[in-house]
Each structure stands twice: as structure tokens, then as C-alpha cells.
Amino acid sequence: xxxxxxxxxxxxxxxxxxxxxxxxxxxxxxxxxxxxxxxxxxxxxxxxxxxxxxxxxxxxxxxxxxxxxxxxxxxxxxxxxxxxxxxxxxxxxxxxxxxxxxxxxxxxxxxxxxxxxxxxxxxxxxxxxxxxxxxxxxxxxxxxxxxxxxxxxxxxxxxxxxxxxxxxxxxxxxxxxxxxxxxxxxxxxxxxxxxxxxxxxxxxxxxxx
Amino acid sequence: xxxxxxxxxxxxxxxxxxxxxxxxxxxxxxxxxxxxxxxxxxxxxxxxxxxxxxxxxxxxxxxxxxxxxxxxxxxxxxxxxxxxxxxxxxxxxxxxxxxxxxxxxxxxxxxxxxxxxxxxxxxxxxxxxxxxxxxxxxxxxxxxxxxxxxxxxxxxxxxxxxxxxxxxxxxxxxxxxxxxxxxxxxxxxxxxxxxxxxxxxxxxxxxxx
Amino acid sequence: xxxxxxxxxxxxxxxxxxxxxxxxxxxxxxxxxxxxxxxxxxxxxxxxxxxxxxxxxxxxxxxxxxxxxxxxxxxxxxxxxxxxxxxxxxxxxxxxxxxxxxxxxxxxxxxxxxxxxxxxxxxxxxxxxxxxxxxxxxxxxxxxxxxxxxxxxxxxxxxxxxxxxxxxxxxxxxxxxxxxxxxxxxxxxxxxxxxxxxxxxxxxxxxxx
Amino acid sequence: xxxxxxxxxxxxxxxxxxxxxxxxxxxxxxxxxxxxxxxxxxxxxxxxxxxxxxxxxxxxxxxxxxxxxxxxxxxxxxxxxxxxxxxxxxxxxxxxxxxxxxxxxxxxxxxxxxxxxxxxxxxxxxxxxxxxxxxxxxxxxxxxxxxxxxxxxxxxxxxxxxxxxxxxxxxxxxxxxxxxxxxxxxxxxxxxxxxxxxxxxxxxxxxxx
DNA sequence: GCCTAACCGAGACGGTACGTCCGGTCTTTTT
DNA sequence: AAAAAGACCGGACGTACCGTCTCGGTTAGGC
Numbered sequence: 001x002x003x004x005x006x007x008x009x010x011x012x013x014x015x016x017x018x019x020x021x022x023x024x025x026x027x028x029x030x031x032x033x034x035x036x037x038x039x040x041x042x043x044x045x046x047x048x049x050x051x052x053x054x055x056x057x058x059x060x061x062x063x064x065x066x067x068x069x070x071x072x073x074x075x076x077x078x079x080x081x082x083x084x085x086x087x088x089x090x091x092x093x094x095x096x097x098x099x100x101x102x103x104x105x106x107x108x109x110x111x112x113x114x115x116x117x118x119x120x121x122x123x124x125x126x127x128x129x130x131x132x133x134x135x136x137x138x139x140x141x142x143x144x145x146x147x148x149x150x151x152x153x154x155x156x157x158x159x160x161x162x163x164x165x166x167x168x169x170x171x172x173x174x175x176x177x178x179x180x181x182x183x184x185x186x187x188x189x190x191x192x193x194x195x196x197x198x199x200x201x202x203x204x205x206x207x208x209x
Numbered sequence: 210x211x212x213x214x215x216x217x218x219x220x221x222x223x224x225x226x227x228x229x230x231x232x233x234x235x236x237x238x239x240x241x242x243x244x245x246x247x248x249x250x251x252x253x254x255x256x257x258x259x260x261x262x263x264x265x266x267x268x269x270x271x272x273x274x275x276x277x278x279x280x281x282x283x284x285x286x287x288x289x290x291x292x293x294x295x296x297x298x299x300x301x302x303x304x305x306x307x308x309x310x311x312x313x314x315x316x317x318x319x320x321x322x323x324x325x326x327x328x329x330x331x332x333x334x335x336x337x338x339x340x341x342x343x344x345x346x347x348x349x350x351x352x353x354x355x356x357x358x359x360x361x362x363x364x365x366x367x368x369x370x371x372x373x374x375x376x377x378x379x380x381x382x383x384x385x386x387x388x389x390x391x392x393x394x395x396x397x398x399x400x401x402x403x404x405x406x407x408x409x410x411x412x413x414x415x416x417x418x
Numbered sequence: 419x420x421x422x423x424x425x426x427x428x429x430x431x432x433x434x435x436x437x438x439x440x441x442x443x444x445x446x447x448x449x450x451x452x453x454x455x456x457x458x459x460x461x462x463x464x465x466x467x468x469x470x471x472x473x474x475x476x477x478x479x480x481x482x483x484x485x486x487x488x489x490x491x492x493x494x495x496x497x498x499x500x501x502x503x504x505x506x507x508x509x510x511x512x513x514x515x516x517x518x519x520x521x522x523x524x525x526x527x528x529x530x531x532x533x534x535x536x537x538x539x540x541x542x543x544x545x546x547x548x549x550x551x552x553x554x555x556x557x558x559x560x561x562x563x564x565x566x567x568x569x570x571x572x573x574x575x576x577x578x579x580x581x582x583x584x585x586x587x588x589x590x591x592x593x594x595x596x597x598x599x600x601x602x603x604x605x606x607x608x609x610x611x612x613x614x615x616x617x618x619x620x621x622x623x624x625x626x627x
Numbered sequence: 628x629x630x631x632x633x634x635x636x637x638x639x640x641x642x643x644x645x646x647x648x649x650x651x652x653x654x655x656x657x658x659x660x661x662x663x664x665x666x667x668x669x670x671x672x673x674x675x676x677x678x679x680x681x682x683x684x685x686x687x688x689x690x691x692x693x694x695x696x697x698x699x700x701x702x703x704x705x706x707x708x709x710x711x712x713x714x715x716x717x718x719x720x721x722x723x724x725x726x727x728x729x730x731x732x733x734x735x736x737x738x739x740x741x742x743x744x745x746x747x748x749x750x751x752x753x754x755x756x757x758x759x760x761x762x763x764x765x766x767x768x769x770x771x772x773x774x775x776x777x778x779x780x781x782x783x784x785x786x787x788x789x790x791x792x793x794x795x796x797x798x799x800x801x802x803x804x805x806x807x808x809x810x811x812x813x814x815x816x817x818x819x820x821x822x823x824x825x826x827x828x829x830x831x832x833x834x835x836x
Numbered sequence: 837g838c839c840t841a842a843c844c845g846a847g848a849c850g851g852t853a854c855g856t857c858c859g860g861t862c863t864t865t866t867t
Numbered sequence: 868a869a870a871a872a873g874a875c876c877g878g879a880c881g882t883a884c885c886g887t888c889t890c891g892g893t894t895a896g897g898c
Contacts, residue, residue, distance in 0.1 A: 020842090020895095020896090021840080021841050021842070021895090021896070021897090022840075022841035022842025022843065022894090022895075022896080023841075023842045023843035023844080023893075023894045023895050023896085024842080024843075024894085024895065024896090025842085025843065025844095026843075026844075026894095029844085044336065045332045045333070045335050045336040046332045047255075047256055047332055047333070048336065050883085050884060050885085051884080051885070051886080052883095052884075052885090055845090055846095059845080060844080060845070061844065061845040061846055061847080062845090062846085062847085062885095062886080062887090063843095063844080063845080063846090063847095063887085063888080063889095064843085064844065064845075066885095066886065066887075067843085067844095070886090071885085071886075072884095072885070072886085116335060118391075119331040119332060119334070119335040120331070120332045120335055121332070122327075122328040122329075122331040122332060122391055123254055123255045123256065123328060123329045123330070123331060123332045125328065125391065125394070126254055126325060126328040126329055126391075126394070127253075127254040127257070129394055132392075132393075132394050136392055136393075140392055164408075165404065165408035165409065168385070168404060168405065168408050168409050169408075169409060171385060171388060172381070172385070172409060174388075175384045175385050175387075175388040176377070176380060176381070176384050178384075178388065179380060179383075179384040179387065179388075182331055182334065182335075183341075183345055183349055184341075184345075185334075185335070185338055185341050195374065195377060196377065199373075199374035199377050199378075199413075200374065200377050200378060200381060200413045203412055203413045203414075203415060204408075204409045204412045204413045205412075206412060228865085229864085229865090229872095230864085230865075230866095230871075230872050230873075231863085231864065231865085231871075231872030231873030231874070232862070232863045232864045232865095232872070232873050232874045232875080233863080233864060233865095233873090233874075234873095234874065234875095235863090235874070235875075238874090238875080259852085259853060259854085260853080260854070260855080261853070261854090264876090268876085269875080269876075270875065270876040270877055270878085271854095271855080271856090271876090271877085271878090272855095272856085272857080272858095272874090272875080272876080272877090273874075273875060273876075275855065275856080276874075276875095279855090280854090280855080281853090281854075281855090440868025440869065441867075441868045441869040441870075442868085442869075443868095443869065443870095444869075444870075447869095447870085462754060463750045463751070463753050463754040464750040465673075465674055465750055465751070466754065468857085468858060468859085469858080469859065469860080470857095470858070470859090473871090477871085478870085478871070479870070479871040479872055479873080480859090480860080480861090480871095480872090480873085481861085481862080481863095481869090481870080481871080481872090481873095482869080482870065482871075484859095484860065484861075485869080485870095488860090489859080489860075490858095490859065490860085534753060536809075537749040537750060537752070537753040538749070538750045538753055539750070540745075540746040540747075540749040540750060540809055541672055541673045541674065541746060541747045541748070541749060541750045543746065543809065543812070544672055544743060544746040544747055544809075544812065545671070545672040545675070547812055550810075550811075550812050554810055554811075558810055582826075583822065583826035583827065586803070586822060586823065586826050586827050587826075587827060589803060589806060590799070590803070590827060592806075593802045593803050593805075593806040594795070594798060594799070594802050596802075596806065597798060597801075597802040597805065597806075600749055600752065600753075601759075601763055601767055602759075602763075603752070603753065603756055603759050613792065613795060614795065617791075617792035617795050617796075617831075618792065618795050618796060618799060618831045621830055621831045621832075621833060622826075622827045622830045622831045623830075624830060646891090647846095647890085647891090648845075648846050648847075648890085648891080649845080649846035649847030649848070649889090649890065649891090650846070650847050650848045650849080650888070650889045650890045650891095651847090651848080651889080651890060651891095652847095652848060652849095653848075653849075653889090656848090656849080677878090677879055677880085678879080678880075678881085679879070679880090682850090682851095686850080687849080687850070688849065688850040688851055688852090689850090689851085689852090689880095689881080689882095690848085690849075690850080690851085690882085690883085690884095691848075691849060691850075693881065693882080694848070694849090697881090698880090698881080699879090699880075699881090
């Protein structure tokens with residue numbers, strides 16, 4: 001597999017080359033820089049975030065940043081990819097239980113942050129296909145996969161009609177939550193998540209209202 | 210109604226004050242500048258768009274731009290607000306007919322452009338509540354209103370169950386289309402719009418699949 | 419003779435053309451504008467003086483200024499030319515008396531102002547030969563002529579050796595006074611003028627110290 | 628001695644402070660920028676000179692210019708101060724020899740250039756006392772000092788009457804040469820310099836014509 | 837235990853866009 | 868037709884940021 005886009009790992013190759021010489025990179029700088037990037041991204045948005053400030057906040061020099069990432073865009077993308085989904089797995093044994101857990105997760109502070117970041121970053125994605133790919137692979141798809149898995153388990157248990165369009169239904173909740181943050185600037189809260197699940201998602205899954 | 214945010218109309222007040230003195234603003238400059246802004250926004254994205262180039266393309270001076278808008282962000286926001294929805298009304302007399310027209314409109318080149326622009330602009334909206342407001346009032350809500358109207362007419366005709374969550378359902382199609390553009394960089398095409406309508410929207414409206 | 423450079427008199431021709439139609443120019447605007455120009459020139463210098471401010475101070479519009487002068491430089495030059503020498507004639511009947519009067523005039527507030535203005539305007543003169551000509555004809559030469567006349571009368575009275583280089587000697591006092599203002603920013607005062615006359619001018623005229 | 632006004636030396640202190648950190652300023656940029664500034668100043672004059680062009684000619688960025696000087700005015704002043712007098716010393720052993728050398732120097736191309744630059748810059752000096760001070764200290768006074776020294780040596784040798792006003796006499800030649808350039812736009816040439824020395828300076832020094 | 841290469845923070849470098857201001861022109865209404 | 872007012876184009880100013888480079892100083896090996 002190719003090297004992960006958005007990250008310059010030239011000095012710390014996985015496949016050991018001709019033996020690394022010189023002082024090795026300080027791995028603690030990575031975390032410090034990415035944390036600072038996330039913080040600024042959330043507080044200020046993509047275009048107010050400056051590499052200089054990220055470096056300063058991380059107690060690093062600009063060169064240390066650019067040694068690891070080729071551009072501001074790649075740095076930010078990598079920072080975003082670090083945001084872990086709120087739930088790793090989502091398996092309570094029943095669709096109703098899973099949906100309950102999903103509802104809770106969808107309105108968590110963590111999810112709101114993810115949505116804000118997504119908004120910040122949309123303009124870059126729109127013109128950098130490579131970064132879009134990184135972003136999808138490392139950020140969006142894991143989240144969608146969570147719901148897709150949930151729905152597939154439900155189908156296997158016979159809780160879902162066999163003709164439900166699972167990939168589409170899986171995108172429904174995240175998409176509407178993102179839309180809401182984009183258009184109001186605020187999280188919708190648990191109330192809003194419940195309204196989506198009850199009013200739109202369940203009917204779309206062929207469940208009675 | 211209050212003055213529209215994102216636009217400096219100080220020299221052309223709607224409510225005629227103490228008689229305007231001096232040379233009036235040339236309204237043709239507004240159109241020329243906004244058109245240039247939209248063109249650049251679509252071609253280059255928000256942060257590659259420069260005010261200088263917008264002005265030059267419009268055959269205007271930078272001062273003429275900044276006399277009307279206080280910043281690049283406000284200019285762009287106003288330009289976006291000028292994008293008209295592809296359909297002004299959507300009334301074929303039946304829900305099925307309306308949905309057919311909506312499907313067509315949702316995957317039109319025009320809608321795709323609007324979604325791309327929305328992506329370009331999301332990062333600015335995220336940190337400027339005033340601009341977000343302008344944007345919602347003049348761009349998003351008219352679009353949502355179109356679908357809301359359609360659904361309300363359907364309900365009046367008895368084509369919809371009375372307990373359908375219309376506002377939520379109205380956001381469904383645009384939200385998923387935007388999501389798709391954001392995450393793939395391409396329009397989904399008519400195919401994708403049909404899949405949303407058939408697989409998610411109709412069920413959510415309580416219609417048989 | 420050609421029209422005086424630095425002044426656009428096209429609408430008030432000396433040689434009566436095809437009879438002037440419409441509203442005649444308001445001659446009071448000329449004075450108001452030139453006065454404002456002088457004031458700003460002295461207070462702020464040539465490059466901080468703006469035509470806008472001159473017009474506003476004169477209670478005029480910019481067009482009224484540009485109808486009369488073709489450029490800021492010409493306006494300023496014309497304003498400078500309006501500064502009258504402190505003494506029109508200088509004839510007490512004896513060289514000593516004339517020199518006394520000259521000394522007094524040379525350190526007057528009026529002369530200091532003229533020198534400041536000269537400093538302000540030097541940079542324009544250096545690259546606009548036409549304006550330099552206007553300036554010499556209407557400002558510098560009348561002043562030099564005053565002293566030249568004084569020295570010629572002295573020679574006729576036999577108070578001067580016949581081989582004195584009168585034009586050169588005539589420039590001596592103004593030149594050193596200007597130099598002083600240029601290099602110190604302040605007038606030298608009567609003391610300084612007396613020192614020039616006694617220590618340099620009189621000896622140069624072949625008079626005993 | 629205090630820091631030289633008109634120059635931001637904050638990053639290269641003469642008195643070594645707490646050890647300089649980061650990449651040191653490239654001294655070659657100073658020279659390149661100042662040379663470009665002088666060239667443009669002579670060719671175009673003060674107000675046609677633009678910082679952008681200076682930077683481009685020097686192969687520098689605007690930031691590099693503004694890191695060193697706070698404004699165009701300070702940059703130009705510093706550039707002027709770099710112009711070296713055509714003669715460092717002036718000592719032939721006799722007053723006549725020194726005067727001969729001075730005459731030659733006074734009508735050199737170099738002196739004319741200095742006078743043109745002085746004219747360019749006079750308007751800024753008139754309103755910025757700090758810059759005037761820099762200018763005097765680093766440009767005017769060294770030149771005057773040359774002649775003052777010459778006259779003092781002559782006095783020691785007994786070639787001058789003891790009551791000659793040396794500072795005043797020292798200013799005579801440069802002042803009249805500057806005046807000439809200012810008022811004619813051309814150098815007077817050797818002829819004019821000789822006329823000053825023979826017709827005004829020598830008599831003022833009490834020497835027979 | 838020293839040598840050397842690559843790291844580190846700091847910050848200067850070339851380039852480019854921002855938003856402001858001014859010169860000179862043009863277009864309104866009013867006189 | 869001239870007046871005041873002020874919009875118009877063009878272009879310079881001084882600031883800020885991106886991505887690169889260069890300092891002095893540090894931290895691993897390899898010898």
C-alpha cells in the first residue's frame with residue numbers, strides 16, 4: 001500500500017532502508033502539533049488557522065511542522081483524521097438498542113466537534129481530491145461503517161426488510177446532523193437527533209412510526 | 210425589515226433619507242462584481258479567489274468593491290446569495306409529479322454548482338454568525354421552502370399522513386445531495402437523486418416503496 | 419505669449435472667444451482653494467497634502483479644483499506663486515540701508531514660510547521641468563531681482579567695485595537662508611541673517627568687515 | 628551613541644543582548660535594497676519610487692524591506708545616507724590646492740547626484756524631524772566637515788584672517804551649488820563652481836580677487 | 837568519548853493577498 | 868455651464884501569511 005497521503009514520513013520509513021542516521025524525530029512533537037491544530041481549527045476555522053500559531057502553541061518551530069507535513073492543508077487533514085469516532089463499536093444486540101446508542105453518540109460533544117471541523121475543512125476538500133480521499137478513508141468512512149454494520153446486523157436478525165438501501169440509510173443521520181450544524185452554527189442536541197431517528201430514519205427503515 | 214448583513218448599502222438607503230447627494234452608485238457595478246465573484250468562486254474556491262481578480266474581471270477598481278462590501282467574506286456571501294434556485298415554484302398538482310420535478314432539479318448542474326459553492330463557503334460561515342444568518346435567509350431557506358411547500362400541498366390533498374415531520378423531511382434530499390458532493394467531489398447525478406427519493410424520502414413520507 | 423503654465427484658464431479666456439455661456443466661474447473659489455493649498459503645504463508637506471483635503475478645506479468639490487488646475491503639482495505650484503515677496507521694492511538710497519532692510523526681510527516669518535514651501539516642493543521641481551519654469555519665473559526670480567536691483571543701484575552709486583559678480587552675490591543670502599531651513603527645520607532668525615550679511619555677503623561685495 | 632533613527636536594527640543590536648536567536652538577517656539584503664532605492668530615487672524621484680519596485684529590483688520581498696525600515700520615507704533616508712562624499716579627505720597642503728580639489732569635487736557627477744537626491748527628499752525632511760536629524764548627521768555634516776577642516780588647516784597655516792566665520796563660509800559653496808541644481812534642474816558644471824569660488828568664496832575668505 | 841548527521845526552536849527570506857488611501861475622471865442634483 | 872458631492876479606475880502603501888531556508892544548539896548513533 002502507498003504511503004498515507006497528508007503525511008511525510010520520509011525520515012521514519014516503515015520498511016527499514018539504509019539505517020536511519022542522525023538524531024531521530026521526537027515523536028512527542030507530532031501529537032503536540034496535531035492537538036494545537038485541532039484546537040485552532042475548531043476555534044478559528046481553517047483560514048484563520050496559521051501554521052505559525054499552530055507551531056507556537058505546540059512549542060515548536062515552523063520547520064518542525066513542515067518537516068512532517070508538506071502544507072497547511074495536509075497538516076489539517078491529518079489533524080482531523082486523528083479525531084476518533086465516539087463509539088468504536090455499537091452492538092447492543094438489538095436494532096432498538098443500537099439506535100438508542102447511536103442517538104446518544106450523534107449528539108455528543110465529540111460529534112458536534114467533528115461536524116464543526118468538517119465545515120471548516122469543506123472548502124479545502126472541494127479543490128484537493130487527494131486530501132478528499134484521505135479524509136474519506138480516515139474520517140468519514142469509519143463513521144459510516146459503524147452505522148452500516150449496525151444495519152447489517154439488524155438485517156441478519158430479520159429486523160429489517162431485505163430491500164432497504166443500507167448505505168443510503170446509513171448516511172442519513174450523520175448527514176442531517178452535519179447539515180444542522182452547518183446551517184445554524186449550533187448542535188441540535190439530543191432532541192434533534194431523536195427527531196431524526198424517530199421521524200425520518202425509522203420510517204425509512206420500514207419501521208412503524 | 211432590517212438592513213441585509215454582509216452588504217454595505219449606506220449610500221443607497223431603501224428608505225429615502227435627506228435626498229442623496231453626489232454621484233449615485235452605479236448599480237451595474239454590483240452585478241458585474243458579483244458575477245465575477247461567483248465565476249471565480251466556482252472555478253477556484255474561496256481561498257484562491259482574490260478580490261483584486263474579482264475587481265479586474267468586473268472591470269472595476271478594488272475601492273469600488275470595498276465601498277460595497279467590508280471584506281472578501283461578505284462579498285462572497287452576497288455573491289452566493291444571488292444564486293437563484295433552479296425552480297422557483299414546484300407545483301404539478303400531485304406529490305408524484307412534484308417529486309419527479311424535484312428529483313430533476315436536485316441533480317441539475319445548477320444544484321451541483323450551488324453545493325460546490327456551499328462547500329467553498331462553509332468554513333467562513335462556521336465562524337461568522339452574521340454571515341451565516343444572511344446565508345440562511347437568502348440562500349438555504351428559500352430552497353427548503355420549496356420542498357416544504359410541496360409537502361404541505363401534498364398533505365392538504367391528503368397524500369401524506371398528518372403526523373409526517375415536514376421540516377425534517379424537507380431537508381432530507383438537499384442534505385444528502387450536499388453530503389455526496391462534499392464527500393466525493395462529484396455530483397451523484399440523476400441516479401443518485403432517484404435513489405434518495407425512492408429509497409429514503411418516499412418511505413420517510415410513509416409511502417410504500 | 420503662451421498661457422501661463424500651471425493654470426487652466428480655458429473658461430475665462432483673455433482673448434474673448436465665442437462669448438461665454440452658462441454660469442460663470444466663481445472667482446472666490448480660486449482664492450479659497452489656493453489658500454487652503456498653502457496652508458496644507460506648510461503644515462503637512464507636498465506628499466501629505468491631498469487634493470481632497472484642499473477641496474474640503476476650501477468648501478469646494480474636487481471637480482472644481484481640477485477644472486482650474488490639471489494636477490496636484492500645478493495647483494501647488496500656483497499656490498506657491500501666490501506668495502508675495504515681503505518687500506516689493508527695497509530702496510533706501512544707500513547700500514547700508516538697503517542691506518539693513520534686506521536683513522530684516524530675510525528673516526521675516528514670511529521668508530521662513532517661503533523657504534519651507536520651497537523645501538516641500540523641491541521634489542516635484544526636480545522631475546517636472548515645466549513646473550520648475552513656472553516656479554522660477556513667478557517665485558524665485560522676483561526675489562532675486564530685488565537683490566540684484568539693490569546691488570546695481572549700489573554699483574551706480576559707486577558703492578561697489580565694478581568687477582563684483584552681482585548675480586552670484588544676489589543669490590548668496592537667500593541660498594544660505596534656505597539651506598538653513600532645509601537642514602535644521604527652523605528659521606535662523608535675525609541673528610543668522612546678520613551673520614550671513616556681515617560675515618559673508620559684505621566681504622564678498624569687497625566691503626571691509 | 629543612540630540607535631540611528633530611520634533604521635530598525637532591533638534584530639542586529641550593536642551591544643550584544645541576550646544572544647540572537649533564529650536565522651540572522653542577511654546583510655547582503657541591506658546593500659541590495661539600498662542600492663536599488665538609490666537607483667530608483669535618482670531615476671524617478673521620491674514619489675515615483677515604490678517600495679514594491681525597490682524590493683523586486685533587489686530580488687527581495689516587501690516584508691524583507693519593512694522588517695528593516697518602518698516606512699518608505701525611512702528607507703529612502705537611509706539610502707541617501709549611504710551616498711559617500713566624492714572626496715574623503717581634502718588636503719593638498721595649501722589653501723589654493725585644496726580649493727582647486729574642492730572645486731573639482733563640487734561639480735562632479737557624484738555631487739550633482741547628491742544634490743538631486745537632496746531635492747527629492749527635502750519634502751520628507753521638512754515634516755519628519757527625526758529623519759532630518761539622521762540626514763544631517765550622516766549626510767550633510769560629513770560634507771560640511773570636509774570644508775570646515777580645509778579652512779581650519781588654512782587658518783593654522785596663516786592663510787586666513789583669524790576673524791573669518793568658518794562654519795558659514797564652509798556652507799557657502801555647497802549651498803550655492805544645491806541652489807543651482809534646485810532652480811535650474813541642471814548641474815552648473817565646473818564653470819559655475821569656479822565662478823562661486825572665485826567670485827564669492829575667495830572674497831568672503833578675505834582673499835584678493 | 838568523540839564525530840557526524842539529523843533533529844530542534846527561532847526567525848529571516850521571496851512571494852502574494854488583504855484592506856486603505858489617494859490622484860485624476862466622471863456623473864449626479866442644485867444653483 | 869459651473870457648483871458641491873461623491874462614485875469610479877488604477878495603483879501604492881503597510882500588514883500578514885505560506886512554504887523555504889539558515890542560524891546556533893541538541894541528541895542520537897557509529898567509531
